[in-house]
Amino acid sequence: MTNREFLKGVTVGALLTGALTVGGFTGWMKASASDSVVSDKSTKAKLEYLEKIIDANYLEEKDEEALAEGLYTGLLYGLGDPYSRYYTEEEYDRENKENEGSYSGIGVVITENSEGGILVTECYEGGPAELAGMEAGDVISAVDGEDITEKTTAQVSQMIKNDEDGNVVLTIHRTDVEEPLEITVSVTDVELPTIYSDMLEDHVGYLRISEFAMVTPKQFEEQFGGLQEMGMEKLVIDLRYNPGGVLSSVCGVLEQILPEGMIVYMEDKYGNRQEHTCEGKTPLEIPLSVLVNEESASAAEVFAGAVQDYGIGTIVGTTTYGKGIVQTIIPLSDGSAVKLTTAKYYTPNGNDIHEVGIKPDVEVKLDTSLLNKENISREDDNQLQAALKALGE
Incomplete structure (x- = not known):
């Protein structure tokens, strides 16, 4: 593996995303206007005044559609939640393609x-x-x-x-x-390839999952099956720098290795609970190590948390990012969408890891001398070596 393949950095905190369809705007119109920000008289008056200032002073021609989009963006921005946002139609289409993992x-x-x-x-x-x-x-x-x-x-x-x-x-x-x-x-x-696999010495399979896209469960099945055909006896799954992805994707991967039972569950602000379970048809029966670091987030933490709770593998590395909240994408009738933080997720044993993370069973920091290297050998990767050692313990 060359060019620091296993250390390829990506944006931290990709979103554990669900999809919820809302049929247009009609449902909102039934809401009480008394508690609405946009219907507040002082808010409306200020917006109208700001638009008059623009009309009187702005050098260029204003784009009214772009101004409206800016208002929607600002409304979500006002939540102060870095994970909630408004998507234009074009942005929403791009987000869907990224989640699918194909384009x-x-x-x-x-x-x-x-x-x-x-x-x-x-x-x-x-x-x-x-x-x-x-x-x-x-x-x-x-x-x-x-x-x-x-x-x-x-x-x-x-x-x-x-x-x-x-x-x-x-x-x-x-x-x-x-x-x-x-x-x-x-x-x-x-x-998009989201999984890289290789067979290491002593029949140890290696799978690096870069993110959890819709294509990942199928790619995992293919790569895992290929390693089995090569005589895999032990397995290392590398989730370092994995920013997360789609909830159904990580569940689809875990269903291939977990015993029967809970994978993850979520609770919203009303106490409503949604569970994702596994039938346990193909539980993993070989030693497993899972590599994580401080940039393993969201869906990657769902994976590590389930493995740890069931005791089917050893978590190795450093404490994960700690993003234990769920974002739901709500499509709107004009092609745009909003993404809102709607729930917390919990590991099978009920652990809330938001702003806490998953603590490894074997804590090993990456040797800092490796960070500036262009080519890192497996022998130099002290975290990987710790994961390999844990397979024999």
Whole structure:
């Protein structure tokens, strides 16, 4: 494993998300106006006055639709909850695609290049870009002959996704290749890899789960099955830097290894309880270690908490992030949506880990000398070595 693959950082605190459909705005109109912020006379008067100030003084033309979207955004922002927010239709569509773990594209990770163009930092294994011959380190300078050296990654992504004939021609500059390359790549549905697997020495399987997307349970089943076919006798699951994801996804993975019983349960402010249980058809019967750190959050903590409560594995690393609250996405009839913190979740034994986290059974901090290394061997990874040792104890 190279380029610090297991330490690949992502945004901390991804949301443990459920979906709740609300049929438009009519339900809100039945609510009492007396306790409504937006119907308060002083609030309405101030908003009208602010708009008059804009009309009288703002240099450019105002966009009334954008101003309205700003009001909705501000209403949710006023909760002071970093996990609650308003989505425009476009943002909600993007959020859904991210949760699904698949999208229309060519299977690359890109970033803006300091010298112009777009740098390809990763090609997904088996994806259209890799199959067409693209490599990490390639720099894209044109899409279908159109220069993109001054465009953002978002703009280039849209150009590629919106290609009408299903194939895009990319002009590529590659180190040690004198002339630019023109590579034709198919634009298709790409499944994001959320699980990396390998067989270590002594028949120890290794699974790193980067996030819990809708595609993760299927990928886990495939990768886990492949390791079993290779003769796996012990297993390490690496959840370090896993920011969480979708609740149904982590439950779908845990259903493949837990005995019969509770996976996780949630309670809202009214005391209503929702449970997720496991039938226990395929309980894990080999030694297990689960690696976590302070950036293992949300759904990753659901996973670690269930493993710890059932005693089917040893949790190794440092105390997790401590995000034990649930966000529900509520779609609206105009295509927009709101995401609200609606409940707390609890481990099977009833542990509330919000702002507490999951404490490892074996506490091991990552050797700080490794943080600045580009290439870290498994032998140098002291947390992994501790997890391997725990398998034999």
